[in-house]
Amino acid sequence: MGLKVLITGGTGSVGRQLSDFLSEQNVEVSILSRSIKNNSKYKTYVWDHKNFLIDKKAFDNCDYIIHLAGAGIADKRWTKSRKKEILDSRVITTNLLYKALSTSNHKVKGIISASAVGFYGQTTTESNFKEEDQPGNDFVATVCKAWEDAVNQFQKLGMRTVNLRIGIVLMKKGGALEKMAQPFYWHVGSPLGNGKQIIPWIHITDLNRIILQTLQSTDMEGPYNCCAPDPVNNSEFSAQIAAVLRKRIWLPKVPSWALRLILGSRSVLLTEGSRVSAEKILQTKYKFTYPQLELALKSLLASKP
Numbered sequence: 001m002g003l004k005v006l007i008t009g010g011t012g013s014v015g016r017q018l019s020d021f022l023s024e025q026n027v028e029v030s031i032l033s034r035s036i037k038n039n040s041k042y043k044t045y046v047w048d049h050k051n052f053l054i055d056k057k058a059f060d061n062c063d064y065i066i067h068l069a070g071a072g073i074a075d076k077r078w079t080k081s082r083k084k085e086i087l088d089s090r091v092i093t094t095n096l097l098y099k100a101l102s103t104s105n106h107k108v109k110g111i112i113s114a115s116a117v118g119f120y121g122q123t124t125t126e127s128n129f130k131e132e133d134q135p136g137n138d139f140v141a142t143v144c145k146a147w148e149d150a151v152n153q154f155q156k157l158g159m160r161t162v163n164l165r166i167g168i169v170l171m172k173k174g175g176a177l178e179k180m181a182q183p184f185y186w187h188v189g190s191p192l193g194n195g196k197q198i199i200p201w202i203h204i205t206d207l208n209r210i211i212l213q214t215l216q217s218t219d220m221e222g223p224y225n226c227c228a229p230d231p232v233n234n235s236e237f238s239a240q241i242a243a244v245l246r247k248r249i250w251l252p253k254v255p256s257w258a259l260r261l262i263l264g265s266r267s268v269l270l271t272e273g274s275r276v277s278a279e280k281i282l283q284t285k286y287k288f289t290y291p292q293l294e295l296a297l298k299s300l301l302a303s304k305p
């Protein structure tokens with residue numbers, strides 16, 4: 001179809017798979033990164049948000065920006081400086097893109113940015129969060145809100161602006177599933193916390209296909225929840241991993257206090273969660289390849305680690 005995209009964070013777990021998927025669909029991919037990686041298959045441009053520097057050649061012939069860059073939310077303890085890095089790597093990078101585009105000639109038509117279901121807050125409630133719902137007020141929600149607000153500035157440039165509120169992306173390598181499944185391979189897997197917290201998830205194939213549809217459908221604009229229509233709670237998720245791997249759950253649930261001791265305050269990412277509605281994306285006529293968890297897990301989990 002001849003579209004050209006610039007992907008920030010194109011070197012990450014989602015970005016690598018998205019780049020290959022889009023290339024296969026004849027979308028020309030280039031990457032905006034903090035450094036040139038020698039083994040990259042894609043033309044790479046460099047930026048440095050800490051010094052507010054960007055190579056504006058990155059926008060040459062670019063139709064859309066796909067903005068995935070950001071320091072891993074779950075990767076390290078949430079110290080004050082890590083929290084600042086998580087926020088700045090999303091908001092300052094977005095502001096840098098905005099400043100660069102507002103001061104140069106380009107033909108960029110829009111920006112499709114990652115956000116997260118954490119926008120609604122990391123709480124376990126009866127809610128089924130929809131796009132029009134208010135943001136939560138915890139750390140991740142505050143980051144997502146500030147990130148989306150920064151992305152929404154691009155509307156002032158007349159550009160199409162889409163924020164994808166992504167659930168946990170299930171993929172073979174590099175995502176949360178690898179870590180979640182590991183204890184089950186070792187026969188020590190069990191549900192976390194009280195097991196009632198919902199896990200909004202999406203298979204990488206569906207995320208890639210939703211991003212392609214978003215590129216192609218110029219009427220898609222604003223926030224979209226990106227999660228499968230069949231979220232399950234942590235106990236059910238654990239049971240399904242065990243079933244797919246043909247393992248038995250024999251240990252009790254890992255208590256929330258123990259996770260907090262090991263992980264610090266970011267343990268809420270594992271111990272809390274509510275439903276997030278897929279209705280809006282379904283209304284775009286998007287058809288999920290993996291609407292149900294069992295199918296998704298079977299496609300991703302090998303019987304050996």
Ligand SMILES: NC(=O)c1ccc[n+]([C@@H]2O[C@H](COP(=O)([O-])OP(=O)(O)OC[C@H]3O[C@@H](n4cnc5c(N)ncnc54)[C@H](OP(=O)(O)O)[C@@H]3O)[C@@H](O)[C@H]2O)c1
Pocket residue numbers: 008009010011012013014015032033034035049068069070071072073085089093114115116117166167168169170175176
């Ligand atoms: N994976 C999920 O389950 C999930 C769920 C919801 C939302 N998301 C969001 O989707 C996006 C992509 O996720 P991912 O799992 O692919 O992330 P990832 O593997 O951690 O990759 C993110 C990329 O961002 C860049 N980056 C990392 N730290 C940075 C920093 N301190 N400053 C600036 N750039 C930095 C890196 O690119 P360079 O080294 O090339 O600069 C990195 O490859 C993220 O923003 C994430 O929050 C992911």
